[in-house]
Amino acid sequence: xxxxxxxxxxxxxxxxxxxxxxxxQLAKMLAHAAYTLGCQVFMLVRERPFPADSLDTRCVVGDxxxxxxxxxxxxxxxxxxxxxxxxxxxxxEALEKAGxxxxxxxxxxxxxxxxxxxxxxxxxxxxxxxxFRDTPTPNDVLAAGEEFGWPIVLKKRRNGYDGKGNALxxxxxxxxxxWHQLDGDRSALFADAFCPFVRELAMIITRAADGTxxxxxxxxxRQEDHICKEILVPAPVHQELxxxxxxxxxxxxxxxxxxxxxxxELFELADGNILINELAPRVHNTGHxxxxxxxxxxxxxHVRAVLGLPLGSTALxxxxxxxVNVLASVDGSGRAEGFAEALAVSGAxxxxxxxxxxxxxxxxxxVTALGEDIDTALRSARTAASxxxxxxxxxxxxxxxxxxxxxGASGT
Amino acid sequence: xxxxxxxxxxxxxxxxxxxxxxxxQLAKMLAHAAYTLGCQVFMLVRERPFPADSLDTRCVVGDxxxxxxxxxxxxxxxxxxxxxxxxxxxxxEALEKAGxxxxxxxxxxxxxxxxxxxxxxxxxxxxxxxxFRDTPTPNDVLAAGEEFGWPIVLKKRRNGYDGKGNALxxxxxxxxxxWHQLDGDRSALFADAFCPFVRELAMIITRAADGTxxxxxxxxxRQEDHICKEILVPAPVHQELxxxxxxxxxxxxxxxxxxxxxxxELFELADGNILINELAPRVHNTGHxxxxxxxxxxxxxHVRAVLGLPLGSTALxxxxxxxVNVLASVDGSGRAEGFAEALAVSGAxxxxxxxxxxxxxxxxxxVTALGEDIDTALRSARTAASxxxxxxxxxxxxxxxxxxxxxGASGT
Numbered sequence: 044x045x046x047x048x049x050x051x052x053x054x055x056x057x058x059x060x061x062x063x064x065x066x067x068q069l070a071k072m073l074a075h076a077a078y079t080l081g082c083q084v085f086m087l088v089r090e091r092p093f094p095a096d097s098l099d100t101r102c103v104v105g106d107x108x109x110x111x112x113x114x115x116x117x118x119x120x121x122x123x124x125x126x127x128x129x130x131x132x133x134x135x136e137a138l139e140k141a142g143x144x145x146x147x148x149x150x151x152x153x154x155x156x157x158x159x160x161x162x163x164x165x166x167x168x169x170x171x172x173x174x175f176r177d178t179p180t181p182n183d184v185l186a187a188g189e190e191f192g193w194p195i196v197l198k199k200r201r202n203g204y205d206g207k208g209n210a211l212x213x214x215x216x217x218x219x220x221x222w223h224q225l226d227g228d229r230s231a232l233f234a235d236a237f238c239p240f241v242r243e244l245a246m247i248i249t250r251a252a253d254g255t256x257x258x259x260x261x262x263x264x265r266q267e268d269h270i271c272k273e274i275l276v277p278a279p280v281h282q283e284l285x286x287x288x289x290x291x292x293x294x295x296x297x298x299x300x301x302x303x304x305x306x307x308e309l310f311e312l313a314d315g316n317i318l319i320n321e322l323a324p325r326v327h328n329t330g331h332x333x334x335x336x337x338x339x340x341x342x343x344x345h346v347r348a349v350l351g352l353p354l355g356s357t358a359l360x361x362x363x364x365x366x367v368n369v370l371a372s373v374d375g376s377g378r379a380e381g382f383a384e385a386l387a388v389s390g391a392x393x394x395x396x397x398x399x400x401x402x403x404x405x406x407x408x409x410v411t412a413l414g415e416d417i418d419t420a421l422r423s424a425r426t427a428a429s430x431x432x433x434x435x436x437x438x439x440x441x442x443x444x445x446x447x448x449x450x451g452a453s454g455t
Numbered sequence: 456x457x458x459x460x461x462x463x464x465x466x467x468x469x470x471x472x473x474x475x476x477x478x479x480q481l482a483k484m485l486a487h488a489a490y491t492l493g494c495q496v497f498m499l500v501r502e503r504p505f506p507a508d509s510l511d512t513r514c515v516v517g518d519x520x521x522x523x524x525x526x527x528x529x530x531x532x533x534x535x536x537x538x539x540x541x542x543x544x545x546x547x548e549a550l551e552k553a554g555x556x557x558x559x560x561x562x563x564x565x566x567x568x569x570x571x572x573x574x575x576x577x578x579x580x581x582x583x584x585x586x587f588r589d590t591p592t593p594n595d596v597l598a599a600g601e602e603f604g605w606p607i608v609l610k611k612r613r614n615g616y617d618g619k620g621n622a623l624x625x626x627x628x629x630x631x632x633x634w635h636q637l638d639g640d641r642s643a644l645f646a647d648a649f650c651p652f653v654r655e656l657a658m659i660i661t662r663a664a665d666g667t668x669x670x671x672x673x674x675x676x677r678q679e680d681h682i683c684k685e686i687l688v689p690a691p692v693h694q695e696l697x698x699x700x701x702x703x704x705x706x707x708x709x710x711x712x713x714x715x716x717x718x719x720e721l722f723e724l725a726d727g728n729i730l731i732n733e734l735a736p737r738v739h740n741t742g743h744x745x746x747x748x749x750x751x752x753x754x755x756x757h758v759r760a761v762l763g764l765p766l767g768s769t770a771l772x773x774x775x776x777x778x779v780n781v782l783a784s785v786d787g788s789g790r791a792e793g794f795a796e797a798l799a800v801s802g803a804x805x806x807x808x809x810x811x812x813x814x815x816x817x818x819x820x821x822v823t824a825l826g827e828d829i830d831t832a833l834r835s836a837r838t839a840a841s842x843x844x845x846x847x848x849x850x851x852x853x854x855x856x857x858x859x860x861x862x863g864a865s866g867t
Contacts, residue, residue: 100509413750
């Protein structure tokens with residue numbers, strides 16, 4: 044129930060109150076969807092400001108890994124959702140023990156947030172993944188290299204994303220450096236065999252509590268430096284491969300007893316085989332295109348699943364779509380220039396997340412374009428995205444501001 | 456700039472802060488669009504709770520017709536938008552005199568909010584409207600009937616909507632009753648000739664400050680008891696008529712020097728002529744379909760126009776669309792039943808406004824469906840809308856609640 048900050052009077056909501064742990068761009072887009080379904084949204088965040096902070100009805104600032112904080116937050120809402128899987132599993136279990144609602148479940152998140160447990164679950168369910176083994180010591184890394192052949196990929200079991208928790212190990216000589224890069228003495232690590240994929244694919248699957256699934260189109264994901272750069276919709280593959288990928292993705296979500304929207308990343312091999320790369324038990328960058336491209340976005344379907352509402356159609360509205368991430372190329376202010384120019388590109392849907400700081404490679408927004416074919420959509424999205432620039436620290440550029448009102452609201 | 460209720464610390468926004476006068480469903484949908492453009496949204500409302508109240512970053516409760524209240528609100532935002540044209544024109548002028556920004560302008564709103572001034576502006580610009588005349592006294596009503604022929608329509612000059620400010624006068628004998636029904640001694644009235652239209656059409660036009668316009672598809676509007684019931688997109692008319700209608704609509708907006716999204720309602724006569732029925736200087740019920748059906752909705756384009764950003768494409772994403780209003784058929788609680796069933800209709804986009812009270816005929820939400828053709832879209836929208844029911848006062852219906860979480864958040 045919402046607090047009225049003016050009068051401290053509790054206002055009863057007609058509909059549900061959902062809680063989101065986190066206040067980044069995923070929380071922002073989830074909140075947007077929740078509002079269209081008539082919900083109120085409370086957010087639990089670590090600090091202010093945060094990208095989604097104009098979107099929350101109320102927010103709590105605290106440490107979501109602290110069971111006390113998480114449970115108190117959960118008691119104020121009807122159900123808790125996560126924008127990141129990296130919430131302490133003990134805290135999530137405490138939330139459920141306290142009788143509060145969480146989706147997906149603590150057990151699911153515990154399994155998925157640890158990549159070793161995640162891959163083990165995939166393998167146990169007969170789903171193909173690149174060979175992997177636990178590497179508690181540098182010697183185990185050597186053993187992995189000797190078993191799989193070099194190179195191998197050393198990875199953090201938890202808290203790694205956008206490539207930050209990975210290190211390529213090309214030979215025995217590289218082990219020590221990689222071990223220290225990933226802080227192996229304090230972080231649990233494991234090793235993957237190197238996967239010689241020809242293409243990276245992805246799919247969002249939303250699974251309802253009753254087991255029904257809403258599979259999204261298979262997409263092609265183009266990465267650069269381990270960060271998603273562009274998404275092509277639908278993936279230009281044969282229907283047979285797309286069907287296979289869908290079955291694999293659905294089984295993966297089932298294998299971890301998942302509910303809500305999941306992002307499944309896949310490798311396509313030269314021989315047409317598909318391996319699972321990894322899962323995220325949440326809405327995912329590879330599915331942002333669905334906001335404009337599909338009848339029901341990954342965000343709305345996630346909230347529908349969480350609330351026990353029927354899932355919506357994932358059908359494409361136009362034959363093709365493309366999403367281009369807007370990544371900062373400088374460290375500096377979060378103020379975007381060229382927003383107006385980007386908006387002027389016909390059919391470009393420009394999303395800026397409102398992050399106050401730009402860092403090189405940081406995801407600051409994305410652009411989605413729909414079209415009759417992928418080339419057209421990609422061209423529009425790329426053109427629009429290319430207009431957006433961030434101001435480096437120490438270099439003011441008053442003359443090139445794309446947005447007339449950027450002065451009015453900022454004192455910096 | 457946003458106040459942090461927790462610490463009373465001013466937080467600078469990266470982007471603009473827009474103010475909306477009003478907190479109803481139009482404010483809610485405007486706010487949604489403003490957030491996607493990175494804005495914060497403050498709202499000025501008369502009372503709490505209000506439908507959009509989970510969507511505001513901050514709200515002020517006060518009388519927007521009071522120049523002091525309106526100016527204070529305007530000073531806290533970069534620009535003010537209206538969800539209703541019925542804001543006192545003096546207060547709007549005070550806002551502009553205080554150096555604050557308002558869109559559309561006070562002069563435009565003053566002209567449009569008074570139907571007599573509005574029609575006079577149309578006529579002065581050579582745009583066809585049904586014959587009309589001012590009726591300061593009942594005798595003038597008689598003169599109108601004698602000039603135009605019976606019946607005539609007696610109307611309030613200001614503050615009338617959804618037929619509430621109209622009375623059909625079939626003969627001299629009806630004048631007195633109609634005069635009193637519309638409180639003619641205290642409300643300024645005028646008379647329209649009765650218009651024997653064969654169809655009601657409508658179009659949204661967004662006009663930018665630099666004069667560029669983004670015309671939306673012409674739609675057919677089906678009304679019942681003076682309230683919009685269904686919208687068919689695009690209107691099933693010949694292209695030539697649609698082009699004529701567009702020119703008329705654009706000229707109408709130009710005639711009142713309008714900026715932002717405008718809703719233009721038109722009459723189609725048996726001979727194919729088009730007359731202007733009325734204008735609204737704001738986003739309009741007849742344009743809600745544009746949220747899903749068009750690349751850029753009337754709401755987003757309104758905010759773009761207000762902020763000086765390039766207008767977005769109004770192209771339809773699918774060949775057809777239909778919108779069905781969800782009107783309450785009882786007086787009672789605002790709690791909707793059948794929401795889940797409505798959502799289960801494939802392709803139905805269900806919008807519930809979150810009004811706390813239902814009154815017979817009150818607009819409680821709408822459903823939009825896209826499709827290959829109008830019949831398919833209309834069928835989906837009608838099916839979904841037909842599932843939604845409101846609970847009459849004094850009749851609890853626990854067993855048929857469509858939404859699992861309606862209990863959790865409400866204490867009533």
